[in-house]
Amino acid sequence: MNKLSFGQQVGRSTIYIILSLIAVLTLFPFLYVIIISITPESEVIRRGIVLIPEQITFSAYKSVFNGGSGIWTAYQITLFRTIVGTMLNLIFTVLGAYVLSKKALPGRSGLLMFVVFTMLFSGGLIPTYIVVRSLELTNTVWALIVPGLVSVFNLVVVKGFFEQLPVELEESAKVDGAGELKVLVQIILPLSLPSIATIGLFYAVGHWNSYFDAVIYINKSSLMPLQVILRNILLSSQNQQNLELVNDATVSSLAIQMASVIVSTVPILCVYPFIQKHFTKGVMIGAVKG
DSSP: OOOOOHHHHHHHHHHHHHHHHHHHHHHHHHHHHHHHHTSOHHHHHHHSSOSSOSSOOOHHHHHHTOGGGOHHHHHHHHHHHHHHHHHHHHHHHHHHHHHHTOTTSTTHHHHHHHHHHHHHSOOOHHHHHHHHHHTTOTTSGGGGTGGGSOOHHHHHHHHHHHHHSOHHHHHHHHHTTOOHHHHIIIIIHHHTHHHHHHHHHHHHHHHHHOOHHHHHHOOOGGGOOHHHHHHHHHHHHHHOSOOOOGGGOOOOHHHHHHHHHHHHHHHHHTTHHHHHHHHHHHHHHHHHHO
16 A cells, blocks of 8 residues: 655645535534524523533423324324325336337327426416316325326436436347336336436425425315424414423423424435435446446
């Protein structure tokens, strides 16, 4: 192993210091949110900026996870929507992209123009609501999944990735007797895992953070997703002047807001390490089979 020169060591150390500073600046807002969520209101008012709290209280989280708020049911609805919705999104997006990636498809140009047109011009809120109501999807969890089943932008991205794959792979598989479905599942998908994992992450984050469609299509409190319940908790915390908490202290609306941010953010952050591993696995599969 070659020993680094003094200049190389200085350069590498400088790079490490810069990257460390960037990491600290990136993580600090999230850490500060956690600190404020567990700091009593009196200490926040007295000190202004709190980096290390003198006292720790979880009263804000008790307010968020209060049994009457329905947050546990909302978690179940959001998890179901995120998992099932993302799976259906990927299935229909991949199938549509695979079909449109075939240059020999009859009427391919017209279909592409039709698909892209829906991305540029939407029907509007009221026509969309009328369609959802006509399909009897209102006040069901499927109203949160079916209307956005396929993102045209994601479909176009996956289609472009499919078009970059060597045509010889499909031709050799068809010579061996493989059908279109077998070619897609056993050849195209393994080579496209990085792209599909990225699109799946976009779909999952969109489902987890979605709020507006639930307000429009859902009237039952038992079917409200997490984001709507957290909004209701924030509004109620701002309207109430005094809340009964531990040690006769008061929980500020700011602490409840920060606790709500943590509750809604941490679960989706836990997905990223697995997606990153999937990226690496997909790249290795593509390199070996390519």
